[in-house]
C-alpha cells in the first residue's frame with residue numbers, strides 16, 4: 001500500500017466528504033476516495049456537538065431540516081419546553097386511518113473524557129479498518145441516519161406503504177428525558193401521531209446475534225438518612241449515626257453480592273434480569289472529633305420487571321428498621337412502570353418484526369434493557385416499543401472511551417431497515433383499528 005495507516009486516517013479525517021459524487025456506491029472501502037454517501041452523512045451528523053451539558057440542538061435541527069428537504073417530506077417541530085424541540089419527519093401512508101410506525105432516536109450524546117480517546121471524539125475519524133470513532137457512533141446517531149437513509153432508498157425506489165412512518169428526533173434522553181420524551185408523550189401532538197408501534201435504541205452485540213429489548217429495569221435512586229446521638233469523639237456514645245449507617249450499607253451491599261452471584265452463576269441471566277445496587281454517595285460529619293447527628297447513604301438501584309416492587313420496598317423498610325431508631329429514606333427517582341412489550345406471536349407487530357429479521361438470517365436475542373431509555377415513556381402510555389440498534393460484531397461502547405462503529409456494520413443496518421420498514425408499514429389493518 002502507498003499510505004501508512006496514519007496517512008489514511010489523516011486523509012479520511014481531513015477530507016470531510018460532506019458532498020459526494022454519485023459514484024460513491026462502492027461500499028466505502030478503506031483508503032478509497034469514494035466513501036459511501038450514507039457513511040459521509042453519518043460522519044457529518046457525528047461532528048455536530050449535541051453533547052451535554054450544552055447540546056447544540058440548533059445545529060441538529062438545521063441538519064434534520066435539510067434531511068427533510070432532501071427526502072421531500074414535511075418536518076414538524078414541537079417545542080416541549082423552552083429550548084427543547086422534538087422534530088418529526090413524516091412519510092404519510094396511503095391509509096391514514098391506520099396506526100403509524102414510529103422510528104425514534106435521541107439527538108443528544110454524553111460528554112467525553114477527551115484525553116482517554118485515540119482521536120477527537122467529535123471529528124468522526126475513520127481508521128484503516130473502516131472503524132468510525134466518535135461520541136454517538138453507537139448511542140445513537142448511527143440509528144438516526146440509518147432511518148433516514150432507509151427511507152431515502154425506499155422513496156427512490158418509488159415505494160409507498162399503507163401506514164405512515166414517523167422519524168422522531170428527541171432532545172435530552174441522556175439526562176433522563178424529562179424535557180424530551182417524558183413531556184412529549186403527554187402532548188396533543190404526540191396523540192395526533194396515532195402510533196401503533198415504536199422502534200427505539202438498543203445496544204451493540206459483540207457476537208453474530210442482534211439484541212432486542214422488550215422492557216427495562218426500573219431505576220430507584222434512594223437516600224437513606226441515619227440520625228444518631230452526637231457527642232465527643234473520645235467516648236463510646238450510644239446510638240450513633242455511623243453504627244446505623246454501617247448496618248444500612250451492609251444490608252444493601254449484601255443484597256448486591258447475592259444478585260451479582262446470581263448473575264454470575266446462571267447462564268441464562270443477563271444484567272437486565274437481576275437487581276443491581278450501587279452506593280453512589282455518602283454524606284455526613286463536621287469535624288474529626290465530633291460524632292455527627294446524621295449520616296446519609298445514597299444508592300442507585302435498578303430493578304427488573306420480574307421483581308414485585310411493593311415487596312422490594314417492604315424489604316428496604318425492614319433493613320431500615322433493623323438498622324436502628326429513626327432511620328428514614330427518600331427517593332430522588334422511583335419508576336414503577338413495569339410494562340413489557342409482548343414478544344409473542346399474538347403481538348402482530350412483534351410477529352412481523354421478528355419474521356422479517358429471520359428472513360434476513362438475523363438471530364435475535366431478547367433481553368431486558370439494563371439501563372433506561374426513552375422506550376419506557378412510550379411503553380408507559382400503553383404502546384409497544386422495541387429497543388433495537390442493528391449493530392452485531394461490535395463491542396458495547398456506549399458512554400465509553402473510543403466509542404466506534406464499523407462502516408460496514410453501519411451500512412448493513414440501513415439494509416436491515418430497508419426490509420423492516422416496508423414490512424411494518426404494510427402490516428394489515430388489525431381488528432382493533434376498524
Ligand SMILES: [Zn+2]
Pocket residue numbers: 106139140173201
Ligand atoms: Zn442512547
